[in-house]
Amino acid sequence: MSDGPRRLRVAVGGIVHETNTFIPRPTTLATLRAADWLAGERLVAAYRGTGTELGGMLAAAERLGLEAVPAVYVAAEPGGLVSAEAYAAAAGALLDALAAAGPLDAVCLALHGAGVADGVDDLEGDLLARVREQVGPSVPVLATLDLHTNLTAAMVAHATALVPCLRYPHVDFEACGERAVELAAGCARGELRPVTAARSVPLLTPPTATDGGVGAELRAAAEAWRERPGVLHAAYLHGFPFTDVPAVGAAALVVADGDAALAEQGADALADELWRRRERLPVERPDAAAAVAAALRAVATGENGRPVVLAEVSDNPGGGAPGDGTRLLRAMVAAELPDACFGFLCDEAAAAAAHAAGEGARIALRLGGASGPAAGEPLAVEAEVVRLTDGRFRALHPMERGRQVDLGPSALLRIGTVEVIVASGRTQTLDEAIFALHGVDVARRAVVALKSSAHYRAWFAPRASAVIEADTGGATSAAVERLGHRRLRRPVWPLDPDAPPTRPLA
Ligand SMILES: [Zn+2]
Structure with missing residues (x-):
């Protein structure tokens, strides 16, 4: 009698940080400790059933009858350079947890791909090298990656396969987590032999959404390669331009099953598809005043009763920006935009003042603008405190569905025709949960403003009569060629019009 095959043991964990090295405020150990730093069963409790990479990994392990061994997961809001101490502590905790996990058949990590620590330009490449050294050459090590990865040779070399x-x-984070575990199980059973080919494409271009236009064309090209027989995964890494390291840029990646020539062919084909479309990647967007004027026109002509959504893409906490920029809000207040709400500004002091004053009070405030010139001047207002909350809600957005968000003391303020939420914490607005928390039904508003570069579209675009994106010159402005990179590898398009179409990975 046999008990059947032994259950495969797959460790799950990771470190996720998108590092904007142009933000002066560093990401410290205290920042990481105050964010998600979860081990063991707490990791499972927080992420099982959520629409995240970890949620997908846990679901796939259960579906495939694997034993998921929770290690350590550290994830903080995008922000400035990670301190050496913070990275050492997070990496050490993850490596210790893997060492303590007992015999492992595979390791699946959720990583970002644009992490930079003080003295470590390539956080993920360094981490994968250390995990590989610890578990040895025979244990499959799989990692999910964000589309905004600055891909490096070290990441490719030390992972068995990458699943961007x-x-x-x-909205496919959960699916990537599932895929990573499926591939890990196949590798552990000796059924799959992933081989990876990747090309660096020297582009310094702003983030490009994949729900339309050139981004959708490129996504379709990657999906077509991913569906080919013998191909295990294919993807574009768009790069993360708000970082000044040599690896900044785009890349194409194809993982094939044992067929190196097929992977090479795919990487070449995808790199070519991207390079041929490069002229369409830079974008120009209206400034705050022009965007508000466009919103007024859209409200006047809107027919379906849905709100006009106004996105301040250039002050996106999801790209590391402080989220206290005032330019769009100032223009909305000045234009007396009717029946408008803004969710939200990161302003801990304003939230505290509102809580001290109480609901119904009228208070004088200098809103936002504290982080520096990129945020614009503080906005001097007299505001009515409409509603106070604890800033806690669950995400609705497919990318983070079910994840608990805690922004700390928050408040809804009324300034003339505009209502604005101020929160103590920092994150981008993905969906309407923060509005609902403050009693605002966005479906009944004429204008809904928020800070996010593209993720918000998954929730809001189907619910809006029009979407208007404003570039107010903040820290995640699309004018990435003006950021002043000094360590970027050259030549790079469009700074160098004669840049070659591909180059080796950094
Ligand atoms: Zn991203």
Whole structure:
């Protein structure tokens, strides 16, 4: 009698940080500790059933009859350079948890791909090298990656296979987590032999959503390769331009099953598809005043009763920006935009003042603008405190569905025709949960404003009569060629019009 095959043991964990090195405020150990730093069963409790990479990994392990061994997961909001101490502590905790996990058949990590720590330009490449060294050459090590990865040779070399998401908004994170575990199980059973080919495409271009236009064409090209027989995964890495390291740029990646020539062919084909479309990647968007004027016109002509959504894409906390920029809000208040709400500004002091004053009070405030010139001047207002909350809600958006968000003390303020939410914490607005928390039904508003570059579209675009994106010159402005990179590898398009179409990975 046999008990059947032994259950495969797959460790799950990771470190996720998208590092904007142009933001002066560093990401410290305290920042990471205050964010998601979860081990063991707490990791499972927080992420099982959520629409995240970890949620997908846990679901696939259960579906395939594997034993998921929760290690350590550290994830913080995008922000400035990770301190050496913070990275050492997070990596050490993850490596210790893997060492303590007992015999492992595979390791599946959720990583970002644009992490930079003080002294470590390639956080993920460094981490994968250390995990590989610890578990040895025979244990499969799989990692999911964000589409905004600055891909490096070290990441490719030290992972058995990489599983980047294909969509921006990243509504396929959960599917990538599932895929990573499926591939890990296949590798552990000796059924799959992933071989990876990747090309660096020297582009310094702003983030490009994949729900339309050139981004959708590229996504379709990657999906077509992913569906080919013998191909295990295919994706574009768009790169993360708000970072100044040599690896900044785009890349194409194809993982084939044992067929190196097929992977090489795919990487060449995808790199060519991207390079041929490069002229369409830069974007120009209206400034705050022009965007508000466009919103007024859209409200006047709107027919279906849905709100006009106004996105301040250039002050996106999801790209590391402080989220306290005032330019769009100032223009909305000045234009007396009718029946408008803004969710939200990161302003801990304003939230505290509102809580001290109480609901119904009228208070004088200098809103936002504290992080520096990129945020614009603080906005001096007299505001009515409409509603106070604890800033806690569950995400509705497919990318983070079910995840608990805690922004700390928050408040809904009324300034003339505009209502604005101020929160103590920092994150981008993905969906309407923060509005609902403050009693605002966005479906009944004429204008809904928020700070996010593209992720918001997955939730709001189907619910809006029009979407208007404003570039107010903040820290995630699309004018990435003006950021002043100094360590970027050259030549790179469009700074160098004669840049070659591909180059080796950094
Ligand atoms: Zn991303």
